[in-house]
């Protein structure tokens with residue numbers, strides 16, 4: 001129909017690497033016209049070619065792209081929040097406690113746009129303070145551009161992907177220590193709590209732990225920041241128990257609170 005015709009026209013302009021028809025189908029399926037127009041605007045400045053799907057979820061999809069940032073070629077992760085997402089009620093809970101955003105009566109679309117801006121600003125703050133996160137590049141409406149963590153368009157594995165094989169790549173004790181150092185820097189220097197930290201949102205890239213999915217991260221002065229931090233630390237503690245590593249989340253938390 002006319003709508004699909006339009007979408008096809010924008011897809012042609014997007015210089016999608018014709019790896020396979022599936023990717024094109026995905027774009028046509030997951031991207032509404034409004035998002036395609038935003039992607040087209042971003043592609044003129046930052047994207048040389050769009051690649052395949054990196055991860056898909058209820059609230060967002062991440063694609064690979066050959067990027068061009070400050071004249072440098074740079075692999076990019078293109079994170080696109082669905083505007084028709086079903087998860088936006090969850091987003092509301094996090095946003096209503098965040099003083100950075102004035103949450104008067106606003107539309108679903110605006111909540112998604114605020115969420116993408118929030119993830120970008122969280123990434124910026126964390127990156128500036130030296131926390132291992134993908135380098136944020138740009139955001140526009142419901143789309144985020146950031147450094148792609150991976151090789152040859154294949155994303156680096158999460159700790160969940162690796163599970164027990166983790167020990168074949170790194171020393172679990174060293175990894176745990178480096179994760180806790182990054183949590184400490186995130187809290188003490190960037191004054192942020194990830195609030196959804198677990199083995200699913202930590203990628204092992206070049207042997208180092210990187211935190212991704214920072215959309216729900218909250219400032220320390222958010223009413224629930226400490227309970228979110230405790231939950232993050234308990235998730236980490238639970239994952240590393242399987243390597244015989246013990247660390248007391250409560251103890252680490254109280255030490256952190258005195259820094």
Ligand SMILES: N#C/C(=C\c1ccncc1)C(=O)NCc1ccccc1
Nearest residue numbers: 056057060077134148149155212213
């Ligand atoms: N940003 C980002 C992400 C990955 C990534 C990979 C490689 N390099 C940079 C980022 C990410 O949020 N993944 C989680 C996710 C996204 C969408 C739906 C479900 C789950």
